[in-house]
Amino acid sequence: MNHSREEIANLIKDLEGKILVTTHKNPDGDAIGSSLGWHNFLKRLGKNVKIIYKDRVPFFFDFLPGIEEINVKEEITEEFDWVIITDVSELKRTGFEDIPAKKSIVIDHHITAEPFADYSIVEPEISSTCELSYEIMKLINPALIEYPVALPIYTGIVTDTGKFGYNNTSPTTHKIAAELIEKGIDPYVVTKNIFERNRIQKFKLLELVLKTLDFSIGNKVAHITLFKKFLEESGAYPEESEGFINYPRSIIGVEVAVFFKEIDENYWKVSLRSKGNVNVAEVAKRMGGGGHKMASGFETRGSLEEIKNKLFKELELAIESAEFERMDRLP
Known part of the structure; x- marks a missing residue:
């Protein structure tokens, strides 16, 4: 209640x-x-x-x-x-x-x-x-x-x-x-x-993470990955990756940004950010998580490849659904 x-x-x-x-x-x-x-x-x-x-x-x-x-x-x-x-x-x-x-x-x-x-x-x-x-x-x-x-x-x-x-x-x-x-x-x-209190280690981590930038679903989804080894290589704290997802989200043509964070072996935290057309809260819920329409996430176990395959199928359906809804609203 x-x-x-x-x-x-x-x-x-x-x-x-x-x-x-x-x-x-x-x-x-x-x-x-x-x-x-x-x-x-x-x-x-x-x-x-x-x-x-x-x-x-x-x-x-x-x-x-x-x-x-x-x-x-x-x-x-x-x-x-x-x-x-x-x-x-x-x-x-x-x-x-x-x-x-x-x-x-x-x-x-x-x-x-x-x-x-x-x-x-x-x-x-x-x-x-x-x-x-x-x-x-x-x-x-x-x-x-x-x-x-x-x-x-x-x-x-x-x-x-x-x-x-x-x-x-x-x-x-x-x-x-x-x-x-x-x-x-x-x-x-x-x-x-x-x-405005960023350590240099944060930018070293950002450099490593941005090198993983990739696209899927007709470039409508941009995703980046933070492997645990990146923290060791850069000397950064895990919380210093806060805000990194805004970089792929800001790219023209991208509807959804995804940030894969390796917490432990075969254990991942996944963040989703939408520009508004796609309800990522529903996607995250189907993956075992939750959040808001434009910002949500989930944690899951499995290989990165397995997680990506499952997530991208859900995102493809969500993007198609959002496009159909937009077309229905047209005069």
């Missing part, structure tokens, strides 16, 4: 006992911003709260208030009364096999969300989980959205909207950004830390 903002706000306001906040593994800006934002907000609300991730936080988020309070653990052994899970609706996506909490709340915005929690709110049309979280926080107590809460929330909105450049950016998104800036946020602090 999907609950309303008011229902979730009233629920969180009255939470008692030990509260855990977590998000998906390999956390991105929206995941970190929303979970850390809630952690800092709940502390101001006088709650007993702890934040735990499966994976470490990328170094370029180290400017966020409260980042040092994030615990990174292989498993959660401590018992909690409540868990708030942000930016993901499936337990397996947190990276934990089990979360020992009596009750759970999911706050998410993915169109493929299938919440398992006792209480959930999923709004696929909203720009980010951070934007949704902000709206719920305002219903609880807007005075508590101080700088340590506002900065993570603003950061998540910036990253998940592509610096307000994606079509998930609405007039409301800009209004919320303005409200957060009025609370003392300096936009350049976010821009400088997230986008």
Whole structure:
């Protein structure tokens, strides 16, 4: 059951006992911003709260208030009364096999969300989980959205909207950004830390990855690959490949960009990005993943060749379907 903002706000306001906040593994800006934002907000609300991730936080988020309070653990052994899970609706996506909490709340915005929690709110049309979280926080107590809460929330909105450049950016998104800036946020602090702190190793990795650029389905799909050995050769961190998929996506004539990342032997993380015509969320769902219409992904096991063959068949069908739909709309 999907609950309303008011229902979730009233629920969180009255939470008692030990509260855990977590998000998906390999956390991105929206995941970190929303979970850390809630952690800092709940502390101001006088709650007993702890934040735990499966994976470490990328170094370029180290400017966020409260980042040092994030615990990174292989498993959660401590018992909690409540868990708030942000930016993901499936337990397996947190990276934990089990979360020992009596009750759970999911706050998410993915169109493929299938919440398992006792209480959930999923709004696929909203720009980010951070934007949704902000709206719920305002219903609880807007005075508590101080700088340590506002900065993570603003950061998540910036990253998940592509610096307000994606079509998930609405007039409301800009209004919320303005409200957060009025609370003392300096936009350049976010821009400088997230986008202008690149190590030379990142560019060495980019060089290796771009050499793998290839095309399929009549050049409508462009794909790149990051092999584990590239990280060793370049000295780069895995998170420094963030944004690489935008290069193949930007090519004229390309409808979908694909980024294959080797996590382990015969284990791959695959990211999909569309220019809008093709719904890659449906493709990712059929491959065992999910996400948004224009940005989604999945993880899978098998050889790269096997994965490509299966994925490209799904993408070919999706591209054909999108073309038929476009033709039907013509006068």
